[in-house]
Amino acid sequence: MRLHKLLWYGLMSVPLLFLAIFFFYPLISIFSFSLIDNGAIDLSGFVTLVTRPLYRETLLRTTWQATLSTLLTIGLALPAAYVFTRYQFRGKSLLLSLTTLPFVLPTVVVATAFMAIVGPRGFLNEWLMQLFALDEAPIQLRGTLAIILIVHVFYNYAIALRMITGYWSNQSTNIEEAAQVLGAKGFNLWWSIRLPILRPAILAASVLVFIFTFTSFGVILILGDLQFMTLEVQIYYQARNLFNLPLAAALSLVQIMTMLLMMIFYTWLQKNIATSNLQSAKQVARPVKTTGERIFLAANLLFIVILLFTPLLALIARSFIQDGTFTLDYYRALGELDDGSVLAITPLAATINSFRIASITTIAAVILGLISAYLIGGHNRPKWISQIFDPVFMLPLATSAVTLGFGFTIALDEPPLDLRASWWIIPIAHTLVAIPFVVRSVLPAIRAIPENLYEAGAVLGANPFTTWRLIELPLISRGLIVGATFAFTISMGEFGASLFVVRSNSSTMPLVIYRLLGQPGLNNYGQALAMSSLLMLVCMVSFIAIERIRTSGIGEF
Amino acid sequence: MRFRNLISVLVFLFILVFAVKAQDDGVTITIVAHDSFNVSEETLNIFQEESGITIEILRAGDAGQVVNQSVLSAGNPLGDVLFGVDNTFLSRALNAEIFIPYESPLLENVDEQFILDEDYNVTPIDYGDVCINYDIPYFEENELAVPESLAELTAPEYAGLLVVENPATSSPGLAFLMATVAEFGEPSDDNDYSYLDFWSDLVANDVLIAEDWSTAYFGNFTQGSEDGTYPLVVSYASSPPFTYNEELDSATTASIVADGTCFRQIEFAGILDGTEHEAEAQQVIDWMLSVEFQQEVPDQMYVFPVNNEAELPELFAEYAQIPDVPADLAYEAIEENRDTWIQSWLETVVD
Numbered sequence: 001m002r003l004h005k006l007l008w009y010g011l012m013s014v015p016l017l018f019l020a021i022f023f024f025y026p027l028i029s030i031f032s033f034s035l036i037d038n039g040a041i042d043l044s045g046f047v048t049l050v051t052r053p054l055y056r057e058t059l060l061r062t063t064w065q066a067t068l069s070t071l072l073t074i075g076l077a078l079p080a081a082y083v084f085t086r087y088q089f090r091g092k093s094l095l096l097s098l099t100t101l102p103f104v105l106p107t108v109v110v111a112t113a114f115m116a117i118v119g120p121r122g123f124l125n126e127w128l129m130q131l132f133a134l135d136e137a138p139i140q141l142r143g144t145l146a147i148i149l150i151v152h153v154f155y156n157y158a159i160a161l162r163m164i165t166g167y168w169s170n171q172s173t174n175i176e177e178a179a180q181v182l183g184a185k186g187f188n189l190w191w192s193i194r195l196p197i198l199r200p201a202i203l204a205a206s207v208l209v210f211i212f213t214f215t216s217f218g219v220i221l222i223l224g225d226l227q228f229m230t231l232e233v234q235i236y237y238q239a240r241n242l243f244n245l246p247l248a249a250a251l252s253l254v255q256i257m258t259m260l261l262m263m264i265f266y267t268w269l270q271k272n273i274a275t276s277n278l279q280s281a282k283q284v285a286r287p288v289k290t291t292g293e294r295i296f297l298a299a300n301l302l303f304i305v306i307l308l309f310t311p312l313l314a315l316i317a318r319s320f321i322q323d324g325t326f327t328l329d330y331y332r333a334l335g336e337l338d339d340g341s342v343l344a345i346t347p348l349a350a351t352i353n354s355f356r357i358a359s360i361t362t363i364a365a366v367i368l369g370l371i372s373a374y375l376i377g378g379h380n381r382p383k384w385i386s387q388i389f390d391p392v393f394m395l396p397l398a399t400s401a402v403t404l405g406f407g408f409t410i411a412l413d414e415p416p417l418d419l420r421a422s423w424w425i426i427p428i429a430h431t432l433v434a435i436p437f438v439v440r441s442v443l444p445a446i447r448a449i450p451e452n453l454y455e456a457g458a459v460l461g462a463n464p465f466t467t468w469r470l471i472e473l474p475l476i477s478r479g480l481i482v483g484a485t486f487a488f489t490i491s492m493g494e495f496g497a498s499l500f501v502v503r504s505n506s507s508t509m510p511l512v513i514y515r516l517l518g519q520p521g522l523n524n525y526g527q528a529l530a531m532s533s534l535l536m537l538v539c540m541v542s543f544i545a546i547e548r549i550r551t552s553g554i555g556e557f
Numbered sequence: 558m559r560f561r562n563l564i565s566v567l568v569f570l571f572i573l574v575f576a577v578k579a580q581d582d583g584v585t586i587t588i589v590a591h592d593s594f595n596v597s598e599e600t601l602n603i604f605q606e607e608s609g610i611t612i613e614i615l616r617a618g619d620a621g622q623v624v625n626q627s628v629l630s631a632g633n634p635l636g637d638v639l640f641g642v643d644n645t646f647l648s649r650a651l652n653a654e655i656f657i658p659y660e661s662p663l664l665e666n667v668d669e670q671f672i673l674d675e676d677y678n679v680t681p682i683d684y685g686d687v688c689i690n691y692d693i694p695y696f697e698e699n700e701l702a703v704p705e706s707l708a709e710l711t712a713p714e715y716a717g718l719l720v721v722e723n724p725a726t727s728s729p730g731l732a733f734l735m736a737t738v739a740e741f742g743e744p745s746d747d748n749d750y751s752y753l754d755f756w757s758d759l760v761a762n763d764v765l766i767a768e769d770w771s772t773a774y775f776g777n778f779t780q781g782s783e784d785g786t787y788p789l790v791v792s793y794a795s796s797p798p799f800t801y802n803e804e805l806d807s808a809t810t811a812s813i814v815a816d817g818t819c820f821r822q823i824e825f826a827g828i829l830d831g832t833e834h835e836a837e838a839q840q841v842i843d844w845m846l847s848v849e850f851q852q853e854v855p856d857q858m859y860v861f862p863v864n865n866e867a868e869l870p871e872l873f874a875e876y877a878q879i880p881d882v883p884a885d886l887a888y889e890a891i892e893e894n895r896d897t898w899i900q901s902w903l904e905t906v907v908d
Contacts, residue, residue, distance in 0.1 A: 054904040120784060136786060226723075226766065226907050241725045242899060243625045243649065344615050409629055420630050503635060504617050518768065520776035 004464065012375050015368040015393075015435070021417070022428055023396055026407025027256070033410055034249030045250030055234070055251070062214055062230040065145065069152035069213040070206050076153060076303070077160035077205075082194075083300045084161065085168040087293070088285045096165070097547045099158040099304060101312075104486075104543045105536060106493025107218030108510045112517065112532040113311035114151055114223070115142070116318040121525060123314055143225035151219050154307055156209040163208070167201035169285075204269040211262050215255070215400045218495045218510075222517060231255050232402050236499065239406050249410075252403045263398040267391075312536065319529035322522075330526035334534075338523075344504040347512050347531050354492055354509040361430040361491035366484045368431065369438025376439070377446045379454055397436040404429060405500025423506050429497040434487035441483035445476040481549050489542040492535065509535045584837050585611040587636030589627065589829070591620045591728070593770065594640055595857040596850065604844050610837050619769050620728035620824075621646060627829065628653040634829035637838045640682065640845070644673060644823045645731045648892035651678055656827035659839050663846035667863045671823050673888060679825035682845050685793040685860035686880050687732035688812040688819040689719070692779045692788035705815050707740050710789075711758035720765040720777040720787040725899050727769045728822065733791045734902055735891065736820040739884035743894075744901075752898075753905045760906050780810045794819060795859050798876040808872075814880035821883040824860070 034045045049055045084096060102110065118124050118141045125137035132138075141147040179193045195202070217232045229237065231251060239248035288294050319330055334347040345353070375381075376389050396404070408429060412419040419425040449472060457467035495510045502511055509531060516528035588594070594616060605612055615636050617623045624646045627639055631653050642650045650656070656678040664672065664680065671681035689704075696703055704710055710719055722730030737752040744751035765787060767773035774781040778790040780800050793812075800810040812819075826845055828838040844850055851867035854860055855877070861869075869877075 052900070052904060054900075054907060057907065137784075226903070229907075237725065240625060241621055242896065242903075243621075243628070244896065244900070344617075413629070413633075418633060421633050421635070504615055505613075518772065520772055520774075520782060 011371055015372040015375070018368055018431075019392070019396075019435075022408075022412075022432055023399075023404075025417075026404070026411035027399070029411035030249045030252050030256075030403070030407050034246055034253055037246070042246070045246035048247050049250050049254070055247075058229055058231055058234045059254070061228065062232075065148065065228060065230065066210050066214040066216075068145075069149055069156070070209045072149055073153050073156045073160050073209050074202060074206055077157055077164060078202075079296070080157075080161050080300045080304060081164035081168055083297055084165045086285060087297055088287045089297065095301070095304065096162070099161055099308060100547070101308065101540070101543055102155050102158060104489045104493070104539045104546070106510050106539065107216075107495055108222065108513045108517075109315070109493070109532045109536050109539070110151060110154065110311065111219055111222040112513060112528055113315035113536075114147065114154075115517075116314040116529060117311055118147065121522070123318065142223060143227070145228060147223050148216075148219060148228055151223065152213045152216065154311070155219075156212055157304075157307065159208055159212075160205040163205040164198060164201045168198060171197055200269065204266065207262060207266045207269060211259065211266070211398075214262075215259065217400070217402055218514075222514065231258075232400050232496070235400075235406060236402050236496075239409075240500070245410065248406060252406060255400055255403055256398075259398045259400065263391075263394070315529060315536065316533050319526065319533045322526065330523075330530035333523065333527050334530055343507065343512060343515060345507060347509075347516075347527060350507045350509055350512040351531075351534065353506055357427050357430060357508060358488045358491035360427040361434055362484050362488045364427065364431040365434035365438050365487035366480060369435045369483055369487075370442060370480065372435065373439045373442040373446055377443050379449065379451060393439050394436050396432050401433060401494065401496030402500070404432065405497035408497070408501050421503070425501045426498065426506065426508070427491070429501050430491040430494050431487075433494060433497065434490045437486040437490060438480075438483035441486060442476055442479040445479035446472075449475055478549055482546050485542045485546050485549075489539050489546075492538055492542075583609065583611055584834050585613055586638060586834060586837050586841050587613045587615055588638045588640055588841065589615050589617055589623060589634070589636040590639070591623045591641040592616045592618060593858055597853055597857060600849055600853055603849070608837075608840055608844075610840065612841070619726055621726060621731070624650050627655050631655045632831045634831045637829055637832040637834055638826060638841050639829050640824070640826040641728075642679060642825050642827065643728050643732075644821075644825075644888060645728060645735060645891055645895065647673060647679065647825065647888075648895075650827070655830055657830050657832070657835060657838075659828055659842060661839070661843050661846055663843055663864065666866050667846070668865060671863045673823065674825075679827040680842050680846065681823050681863045682826050683851075683854045683858065683860040683862055684821060684823040685795050686812075686814070686819040686821050686878075686883055687729045687736065687791065688794045688814055688878075688880065690778070690780075690790050690792040690796050690810050690812050693809050693811055695779055695788035704789075704813065707737060707755065707818055710764075711755065711762050713762070715762065715789065717763035717765075718787055719759070719762075719789040719791075720767055720773045721759075721791045722770055722773050723766050723768055724902055727767075729770050729791055729793070731895075731899070732820040732822045734898060735886050736818065736884040738894075738898055739820070739886045740817050753901055756902060756905045766906060793859055794880060795855060795861060795873065795877040797878070798855075798870070798872040799859060801872050801876065808876045811876075812878050812880075814878045816880070816882040817884050819880040819883045820886070823863075 035041060035043065037044070084092065116122050118139055120137040120140070120142070122139075125139050128134065128138050129136075175197065176189070176193055179189060184193060214230065215232050216230055217236070220228055220230050220233050221236070224233075231254065235248050235251045235255065238244045238251060288297050320326055320328070322329060334351075337343060337346045343350075372389070372393050376386050376393065408425060409420065411417075412425065419428070453471050454467060457471050462470065493510055494508075495514070498508055498511055499514075502508060507515070513528050513531045513535070516524045516531065594614065596614075601612060604610070613636070617626055617635065620641050620643055623639065624642050627634060628649060634655070639650075639655075651674060658677045659680065660677040661680055664677075667681060671684060673679075673681075689710075691703055695701075701714060704712070704715060709715070721733055724731040724734040734752075737755055741750055741752040741755045742748045744753055765773075765777060767777055770792065773790055774792055774796070776782050777785050777787045778792075779785045779788045781790070794814060797808040797810045797812060800808045802809050826842055828835060828842065832838050846864055848864060848867050851862035851864040852870075854862045854867070855870055855873045861877070861879075
């Protein structure tokens with residue numbers, strides 16, 4: 001019995017130790033780096049931050065961009081949420097689950113996909129140039145706010161749609177019907193009745209979208225220019241290019257604090273969502289009747305299809321077309337390395353490397369995430385444990401990937417933790433990002449295990465491990481597989497932290513795509529397209545797996 | 558059943574992970590270099606065969622990033638030899654003490670002006686003058702006068718014609734910034750037109766700021782790329798030979814080499830502290846200074862060799878220009894102010 005207890009504590013301390021070394025230690029390093037110089041408190045980083053208008057501007061512009069992105073996303077998702085809540089139509093649940101696809105797509109892939117349509121070598125420009133016999137690409141969206149907003153809507157539309165639809169479907173229609181009887185319609189009905197009812201869901205979705213767009217990195221790095229640097233890009237820029245580490249650390253600190261506040265706000269909003277008058281979703285939806293409704297429905301569905309699928313289809317198509325004819329050259333070139341190529345290894349080698357990293361990340365994240373989930377939600381846990389450790393394990397999510405990568409480079413540089421040159425630093429960084437996803441996927445299943453099952457097991461003489469293996473594991477295996485798939489996909493697409501910790505001879509798929517995109521020449525561009533298409537395929541397979549296995553909803557996000 | 562599935566998946570992944578492992582033997586020297594580093598296959602093979610050393614080239618971004626990465630990994634370097642730290646970044650690398658000194662015997666063929674570090678932490682390999690290049694046919698067809706000073710670039714007739722590189726991410730970009738600092742001076746009460754004023758005007762005149770040289774030259778310059786729309790680009794005085802057109806029997810580009818418009822960049826190589834093969838690394842430095850390697854420098858990297866015994870290729874001798882009076886900026890001043898200049902530049906162009 002005592003041995004059991006000891007073993008149990010030992011097991012529980014593994015994820016905590018992992019978090020302490022690879023998350024809190026780098027984080028503390030950032031703090032001390034930005035605040036302490038040669039043993040004395042040094043605020044020079046912050047002084048620069050406050051006195052130089054550039055950084056105030058960066059913060060303001062980041063906030064402004066995130067606010068615009070959020071408003072646009074919510075505004076576009078609201079009518080669609082109405083359609084999904086109120087109407088019955090064929091393929092509804094399929095379409096709803098398809099909208100979550102962007103959630104698993106790496107930013108480099110999405111950026112490349114949008115470039116394949118509206119970029120200087122994109123389809124749209126090619127057609128327009130042919131049609132009007134132009135010499136120059138007429139649409140120049142790279143480096144504009146417009147393209148950033150479009151991509152941000154692409155990414156976050158589904159989150160807003162699903163959160164609002166999920167909430168709305170469970171709301172009683174009584175109030176709305178009463179209002180309609182009393183003569184409310186059109187704008188009035190939306191403004192005075194529907195929006196107030198939906199307020200908790202809209203707020204929660206807004207905060208989440210705001211968080212995601214505020215920390216936007218890959219999209220801005222590839223599609224934006226100096227004008228639209230987010231805080232996140234500025235951190236990278238200061239640390240990597242200007243080598244102003246104290247300033248980068250100070251910026252990271254601001255970033256961490258902002259995210260923490262938003263996360264706390266979000267959690268608080270989530271709690272409010274839970275308590276409202278519920279009604280079964282089935283009763284709310286009905287078939288479309290009038291022509292007006294049909295048009296409204298069709299317009300929304302068309303928008304979803306155009307927004308979600310054209311970039312992805314264009315990406316694949318573009319990777320097979322060279323000078324108007326079908327070609328496999330771009331794919332063939334992935335196995336080769338030209339003289340003078342900026343890549344240290346072939347794209348194919350990077351693909352294999354990505355798979356290896358993702359496999360290790362999956363194994364590590366599943367093991368650590370599973371233990372963490374038990375630590376938080378296992379049966380007979382005191383409530384305070386859950387209250388303390390639940391947010392602790394979510395923290396890596398609230399910390400941006402770039403901050404994490406930056407923390408790694410300044411913290412893990414001395415023996416015994418000199419991991420700068422080590423290949424292992426990559427899967428470690430990825431595991432950190434992936435653990436929260438595993439925890440979120442498994443936790444609901446663990447919490448749902450009825451108490452009497454444990455008792456039944458004990459009565460029948462099973463030891464705790466046998467009970468776990470025969471009773472608990474089968475019950476949580478679905479969640480575990482979903483979590484594992486998430487971990488795998490996240491690792492395949494991880495960009496921000498990788499940019500800091502990956503050395504070019506152990507490059508990964510997203511980094512190779514980024515490097516290729518940064519180089520001029522049709523060949524590099526074509527290889528980037530081919531590579532992006534492959535990565536997208538991997539993510540889509542994962543996505544289908546996740547959607548098929550998990551029973552409902554978007555998990556606990 | 559599910560449990561067994563999960564286990565077999567994990568085992569499969571495990572095998573996948575450890576199945577692929579690379580093997581090699583003999584001494585391998587890794588040269589950490591910027592993206593523009595190049596050497597011909599032939600020269601490389603001859604050296605590898607004669608010395609028995611295998612060379613690996615690790616291109617790790619632009620010059621600035623390479624130096625920063627090396628500073629961050631001081632004592633535990635990415636490779637054995639670093640190539641591509643230039644006079645604008647040299648102080649950062651020297652302050653971080655990332656090199657092991659080595660005085661190559663071949664330095665006797667190198668002009669003294671190129672030896673900036675008297676402790677021989679780094680060895681000069683090549684130099685080039687960063688100058689504005691222009692598209693000759695474009696200026697002829699449009700009957701436009703070629704600008705003869707930096708100040709003229711802010712004139713309305715040159716609006717939207719110039720592409721430069723970001724000094725925060727690119728070494729020719731930084732060199733060009735240095736030239737503007739030397740030309741216009743720093744902001745002060747006595748200076749009513751500083752380099753920052755010049756840059757504000759340049760931005761107002763629709764200058765394009767590219768992330769790196771290859772994007773600017775091969776992506777945006779009219780003579781470097783089919784998609785290019787900018788007939789003026791910040792590049793090297795040694796770039797024009799590469800635009801030699803056989804039909805015209807002349808180069809289609811030239812450099813503006815008027816006094817004070819160019820900045821001389823010297824590139825160095827050094828042995829990284831922490832290498833396990835110091836002797837072999839020294840051999841590699843000697844190789845880079847050898848006539849064979851040096852004679853290829855113009856064709857491979859578009860710059861001039863420092864070894865005065867190296868012969869220049871014919872076209873290079875004819876079309877590459879050397880400015881009489883490059884911008885004058887003391888090495889100490891660069892060391893002291895580089896970061897401030899870049900930060901201020903960034904603040905000026907973003908606003």
